[in-house]
Amino acid sequence: MSAHDLSRIDRKILRCLQQNARLSFAELARQVGLTTTPCKERVKRLERDGFIAGYHARLDPSKLDRGLVIFVQITLQRTAGDAFREFTEAIQDVPEVEECYLVAGNFDYLIKARVKDMTEYREFLGGSLMQLPGVQESTSYPVMEKATERTVTGL
Secondary structure, X not given: OOXXXXXXXXXXXXXXXXXXXXXXXXXXXXXXXXXXXXXXXXXXXXXXXXXXXXXXXXXXXXXXXXXXXXXXEEXXXXXXXXXXXXXXXXXXXXXXXXXXXXXXXXXXXEEEEEEOOHHHHHHHHHHOHHHOOOEEEEEEEEOOOOOOOOOOOOO
């Protein structure tokens, strides 16, 4: 099953669960205009077909001393051989890194990291990030304010 096969109700179920995955089946059914049993069957099908990959608690980073978001562009010294694999394996062990993407363009990786403050970021940059295999240079962008955040758009 592909995204094109999703019905209007399936998409509505996915939107509702993105907003609140703790909805009871009865409440979810009411919100999407179904009775409970067909709604539950649709959710199970969406899980089985991989549209719903899991359910997670969304934590408040500021309560966990991780309120500062930094985006970092990383350029590697070389991009031949095992350079990408070595960097990718090493970045897995860096707890401040929330997301890391290999990208096409003027740099190699784009990282989203969370730290407590700029002091902790300087320690992270010099002590962890720049010591990873093959890192040549970095450019950092501290986030001043989150404008919007979604997990999936266009549903």
